[in-house]
Amino acid sequence: MTPLDRIDHLILRELQQDGRLTNQELADRVGLSPSPCLRRVRQLEQAGIIEGYRAVVSPKAVDLTITAFVRLRLASHEGSTVDAVEQRLRAIPHIVEAHLLAGDWDYLVRIVTPSFEEYEKLLREHLRAIPSLSSIDTTFAFAVTKPVSPLPLGTDTAG
Numbered sequence: 001m002t003p004l005d006r007i008d009h010l011i012l013r014e015l016q017q018d019g020r021l022t023n024q025e026l027a028d029r030v031g032l033s034p035s036p037c038l039r040r041v042r043q044l045e046q047a048g049i050i051e052g053y054r055a056v057v058s059p060k061a062v063d064l065t066i067t068a069f070v071r072l073r074l075a076s077h078e079g080s081t082v083d084a085v086e087q088r089l090r091a092i093p094h095i096v097e098a099h100l101l102a103g104d105w106d107y108l109v110r111i112v113t114p115s116f117e118e119y120e121k122l123l124r125e126h127l128r129a130i131p132s133l134s135s136i137d138t139t140f141a142f143a144v145t146k147p148v149s150p151l152p153l154g155t156d157t158a159g
Contacts (some may be wrong), residue, residue: 001047007032009154011040012049016150019053064112066119066140071105072128073135081132092126105137
């Protein structure tokens with residue numbers, strides 16, 4: 001795909017705000033007719049720039065009121081160990097994000113559970129069961145001050 005232009009950035013910005021826009025609504029917002037707009041969206045999808053469409057579900061509404069950020073440190077960084085750890089992390093449904101880090105910690109994971117008791121159970125039965133972990137450090141979030149937001153495409157940094 002050719003480099004993204006201003007219209008591509010506008011399309012991406014609009015779809016990040018509302019992935020349920022009709023093609024006509026999107027075309028109107030970005031100043032295109034429907035056919036070229038749909039063609040561009042399909043190109044963005046085929047190029048892997050648009051990875052998918054999802055509903056944003058309120059954790060509170062589905063009784064997942066506890067959010068924990070957990071830092072993990074590995075005892076070994078051998079390739080097979082790292083692969084096994086990552087496979088285990090992906091298999092735990094309550095882990096909704098996992099990031100490989102540079103620095104003192106190896107992973108940062110975000111876990112959602114309905115209660116502290118459920119978090120403790122997950123810790124005991126799943127995280128501590130990963131044999132190659134040397135440290136686990138948990139921080140609980142009290143509130144969300146900025147929810148997951150659209151990527152800042154084609155904008156200046158805040159100043």
